[in-house]
Amino acid sequence: TAGVASVNQLTSQIAALNQQISNQSNGGQPPNDLLDQRDQLVLQLSNQIGVTTTAGDNGSLSVFTTGGQALVLGNQTQQLTTVTDPYQPMRHSIALSTTGGPVVLPDSSIGGSIGGLLQTRHTVIDPMEAQLGQAAAGVSSALNAQNAQGIDLYGNMGGNIFSTPTPATFANAKNTGSATLTTGVTSAGALGTGNFILKFDGANWSATDATTGAAMTMTGNGTSASPFVVNGVTVAVGGSAAAGDSFLVQPTAQAAGQIAVTMTDPNRLAAASPVRGTTATSNTGNATMGAMSVTDVTNPNLQSPVTIQFTSANTYSINGSGSYTYASGQPITVNGWSMTLSGTPAVGDQFSVAANGPNSSDNSNANLLAGLDSTNFLNGGTTSITQAVSQITSSVGSLASQADYALSARTSIDTQLNSQASTTSGVNLDEEAANMVKYQQAYQAASQIINIANETFQIGRAHV
Numbered sequence: 001t002a003g004v005a006s007v008n009q010l011t012s013q014i015a016a017l018n019q020q021i022s023n024q025s026n027g028g029q030p031p032n033d034l035l036d037q038r039d040q041l042v043l044q045l046s047n048q049i050g051v052t053t054t055a056g057d058n059g060s061l062s063v064f065t066t067g068g069q070a071l072v073l074g075n076q077t078q079q080l081t082t083v084t085d086p087y088q089p090m091r092h093s094i095a096l097s098t099t100g101g102p103v104v105l106p107d108s109s110i111g112g113s114i115g116g117l118l119q120t121r122h123t124v125i126d127p128m129e130a131q132l133g134q135a136a137a138g139v140s141s142a143l144n145a146q147n148a149q150g151i152d153l154y155g156n157m158g159g160n161i162f163s164t165p166t167p168a169t170f171a172n173a174k175n176t177g178s179a180t181l182t183t184g185v186t187s188a189g190a191l192g193t194g195n196f197i198l199k200f201d202g203a204n205w206s207a208t209d210a211t212t213g214a215a216m217t218m219t220g221n222g223t224s225a226s227p228f229v230v231n232g233v234t235v236a237v238g239g240s241a242a243a244g245d246s247f248l249v250q251p252t253a254q255a256a257g258q259i260a261v262t263m264t265d266p267n268r269l270a271a272a273s274p275v276r277g278t279t280a281t282s283n284t285g286n287a288t289m290g291a292m293s294v295t296d297v298t299n300p301n302l303q304s305p306v307t308i309q310f311t312s313a314n315t316y317s318i319n320g321s322g323s324y325t326y327a328s329g330q331p332i333t334v335n336g337w338s339m340t341l342s343g344t345p346a347v348g349d350q351f352s353v354a355a356n357g358p359n360s361s362d363n364s365n366a367n368l369l370a371g372l373d374s375t376n377f378l379n380g381g382t383t384s385i386t387q388a389v390s391q392i393t394s395s396v397g398s399l400a401s402q403a404d405y406a407l408s409a410r411t412s413i414d415t416q417l418n419s420q421a422s423t424t425s426g427v428n429l430d431e432e433a434a435n436m437v438k439y440q441q442a443y444q445a446a447s448q449i450i451n452i453a454n455e456t457f458q459i460g461r462a463h464v
Helices: 001-023 032-049 112-149 364-374 385-424 429-463
Strands: 051-055 061-065 070-073 080-084 091-098 168-171 181-186 194-202 205-209 228-229 233-238 244-249 275-279 306-312 315-318 320-325 332-334 336-340 352-353
Touching: 001 032, 001 061, 001 080, 001 112, 032 051, 032 061, 032 112, 070 429, 112 364, 112 385, 168 181, 181 244, 194 228, 205 228, 306 332, 336 352, 364 385
Parallel strands: none
Antiparallel strands: 051 061, 061 070, 080 091, 168 244, 181 233, 194 205, 194 244, 228 233, 275 352, 306 315, 306 352, 315 320, 332 336
16 A cells, blocks of 8 residues: 555656656757656656656656556556455555546556565465465364374363364455355365355356366355365355355465464373273284274264174174174274284184273373374375475475575666666756856855955955
8 A cells, every 4th residue: 555655656756747848848958857857756666566668759758567557648647546355355456546447457567566565465475374274274173183082181082172273254345145154174184275256146156266267166055954065165155145246265364373272281182092902811822902093983882891702713703792704904993993903813812992091191192193293184185284384484485585586686687777877867968067167157156255245344344
């Protein structure tokens, strides 16, 4: 906003100088001082927004943005203004003020320091904010899910460590209906970073990419029982939408600001597994129990006692009943937990699983929590938290390095151009010589006045 105000002030001054230069050029003597002033203003304007110029026959200078939009034509100016985003009032774009209303300028048509701000917002802030939010949502989802699979120091099943970020929604300022959106996430791995637009045409809803406008795949009916699903985001529509109503959905852009620690008691950290296995001392085989994992924390029989007895090398029973096929290395899954045996069991060997109690000194779930930093659960299971953070920092560092190199190159070019301009910036030797004589004569006249005044005082003093 401040940059636009400065641009408008500069273009008004350039237009006024165009008028003065045009008036004085008719006399035959080029108004070099005014030309120099205008050149300085054009330089300042170019630093602000980036411009190109075209000289007119009457000495005026037309000024355009790098995208070709006119800012100054003779003594007329085209003022800039800022317009708010229809979905996010705190976000501004630059536009030309026209009789038909403001015309938003594409970021690519704006240079200078204002263009640098817009480019930073588009290439650095927006994507990095979304990626950081994706990492935050992933941390919250993964750690909460893993903590829920263990028991805490009190012997209770683990609760949430962090609050769960939800995708942000913004209604278009021109909406006339009363519809509201409730969002959620199907899974951290499915969550994308790209913003999308949900629009109602009076009969159906559609989803489009907020940047490209391309149609996006959407499933569901938009109800709480069957919400829309777009790129890992669930959307339930409440209220009544009117034809033409639209909403901006940001899956992750706001997530980093939403995440917060909700667990205040460190004893509530679910470090232990909810179940513990033991091997009977009377076993004759060499099979041993490996680490146990929880596969369904909602199973009501998760912590119920279970005894597995091998009735043959390839079969076993559970709590004395049934006959289940066993193959070496195959996990045994019962009541929402799973274990894998190492070695070969013998007929009659028993393995028992029962609930873990409070103060168990078991840290098996804590080890799983600690291993999440290198577990690939983002971007469809292809990226870990460590990799995501590394990608963010390396991307920002690369962009900063590119900007630094570009600045060095442009600074060198700017120095050369300024040097050339200073030797030819409207200097007229005849005019400067005439001015020098004028100032010399003015100085000599002033000296004569001083001499005459001094002599007058001397004569007056002599008479006294």
